[in-house]
Amino acid sequence: MTLVLETIDLTKRFAGITATNNVSIQIAKGARHALIGPNGAGKTTLINLLTGVQRPTSGRIVFDGEDISNLPTHKRVRLGIVRTFQINQLFGDLTPLETIGLAVSERRGQGLDWWRIVGSRTDLVMEVVEILERFHLTDVIDARTAVLPYGKQRLLEIAVAIACHPRVLLLDEPAAGVPEDERHEIIAAVAALPTDVTVLLIEHDMDIVFSFADHISVLVNGALFVEGSPEEVAGDPRVKAVYLGEELVDV
Amino acid sequence: MIASRSTILSATEWLSARARWHPLEFVFWIVAFAAIYLVPDRHLILTEIAWLGLFALSLDLILGYAGIISLGHAAFFGFGAYTAALLAKYEIINEPVVAMLIAGVAAMMLGFVTSFLVLRGSDLTRLMVTLGVALVLRELANRYGWLTGGADGLQGVTIQPLFGIFRFDMFGHTGYTYCLTVLFILFVIARRLVNSPFGLSLLSVKGNPLRASAIGISVDARLVAIYTVAAGYAGIAGALLAQTTAFASLEMFSFDRSADLLLVLIIGGTGYLYGGLIGAIIFKFMQDYLSVLTPQYWPFWIGLVLVAIVLIGRDRISCWTTPIRRVAARMNWRTLGSPQVAAPTEGP
């Protein structure tokens, strides 16, 4: 198995709290890797560390063999490490068309083009529309993002990440807060991701996790607790204990 | 999956409609240029409106499009003014246009160097830092009086005729044409800039810097870029003032000037480029009128207007610009800060 992304003894301490505790996780190329754990386990912090939103207190992050521990967020995106946010982080005043357009244009290196009018590159517009159609956003293509229903915003959140052509996609609870009847769209979009894209998924919905993942890591109190295939993790009594809150014998 | 043709066409239309010139814009500029021939007795005040409009435009670039609150934008204005005035006084550069461009470049360099100060920190820190920079420059200009003329201002500046032909007269004829032309050219450039992918990325940085960096945008680099450009524009505005009045003084760096500038831009509205120009027109005529009534206590009325605008609400104040904003909205232009003009739902 080739590793595309791994952390080595990654630790993050805030004043008095160790949010990430010596986490060494390996993510294989093309994997469908799920990260689960009780609330407050540090899953989002781990994503923040992997994407450079926060800097580790100690430890290293290696991408494709290169140490990226000190690389700023936008450079990691250029390398192909893209994430979605648990709470939608979108551009309220921009339309989905402009949002995806921006992502595609930046990816193509045209972000500094200050003379050309937005929309004058037909091939770019084609790609943008194609992505929007794939995510069923064409009916709201020209509406301000802030007025879109939550489910559409969530789809847009994922669409933006896809538009960046990620090599590793970190999804932070993609279905969170989405009404039951709109969930299937999200799940379908996640399942339809190309196989050469490695996906790290944080989710609480166990149906999604077990149907989607080929490898699961369980994070508890900032540390890696249990790892393995879905069957192994599902059958592990310690995992059940952690989720049900029973007293743990020394692990 | 192949995208449907009609959607692509609509999308292209929506995106490029923003950048298309609206008839009202043509009217605006035609009237502005016609004023050269139609109202020669008002050329002095029109000259002031021109460079003030350019100055306000430069603030709009950083405030309306990048969200940076600056209390010291006059730093670049004054720097440009002194550069142009000194170049003329010591006859280093005799052609005013060249001097103006050099002043712009000098202000850009100053902007670049100080841009790093506004990248980090909260709104308050940015206020402080920008204010601080302007005060530092004012102090420096004060201390180095042998160069700048100190508190009396730079005397003995003579501006050579434009292109060797057009003399700067005291009626402002050459002055207005000159300032208006410079303003127009810089406006067109700014218009292209805000409608470009770069301009869109600025809006994204202003709206959600976290998200912007998550799609690969270097937030810091973009802010530095627009801050530098805005500084250059402000510097050129200062140079225009210096050249049309053959004078430069410490007051050009002053807090009053930065504060007045905020008012000018707020009156017209931020985020659609014409706000600075319209605000300049209103401000200058207001100043003209009020300074006849109360020459000494003019700041009082300025203060009152500011307080009133904020209390009534900036969006409600700019409702007089609603016809313009509706036009802008129909062009699918972003009109940030005015929630009553929501996303255009009417089709192209």
Added chain:
Amino acid sequence: MLTILFDGIAYGMLLFVLASGLSVTLGLMNFVNLAHGSFAMAGGYVTVVVVNRLGFPFFASLPIAFLVSAVIGFLFERTLYVHVYRKSHLDQVLFTIGLVFMSVAAVDYVMGSSQVFVQVPDSLHGKFDVFGIGIGRYRLLIIVICGLLTVALQFILSYTRFGSRLRAAVDDSRVARGLGINVNQIFAVTFAFGSGLAGLGGALGVEILGLDPTFPLKFMIYFLIVVTVGGTSSITGPFLASLLLGISDVAGKYYVPTLGAFVIYTIMIGILIWRPQGLFARPSSR
């Protein structure tokens, strides 16, 4: 040199009393009040009028200055400021700049634009020598008064119920409201008190800082420096920042007179680059 230190400390403590109200306002309501200097100016002019024209003794004028400024602050807060709390920082800046302009012009109209002086009692004139350090009597008075005020402030903050409610509200006003703390009332009281302190500082400062209608504009930057460098989450932060500022300014003007205030601005910019959240600020929950 120790004399300079002494003078710097006096200047710093005066700045602290002047700026402390602003620090709490900013920390409490996240409100940028650039007009804070206007309340100080009010206190200064009250003292001048009361002493010079009405013949009151100087010491009696100080509490009067405090009260008048506190009342003005309270009135302004309840009638005007309260409408601006929820607005953006830009709006707050515009609003308070407007107030500054209005107050400067109004005072110019009423009191004239030249600098005014106050008749300080003879007991405060001159200085006495202590181990070769020139201790100015007036500056000593300032240190004593401001020192007492600082101690009192710290006491109120740390040991009274009002103080703990205030600290809770500064730390996280949403949670404080949830606990039943009337944050708006606290703010009204604190704003009035802070304005009163500013007025007192203005009264004490007439002799040292000079007073004319442009006072709020001239000293705006100093107050802002104290608040930004010192942070808003404690008393000690702004206190130390004020001392640092006072000593640097006095020392700078003495040792490097050609640069003068330039030194202050550059130091401030430098500090803000290095630590944008302020030199002494605690990382806050906001």
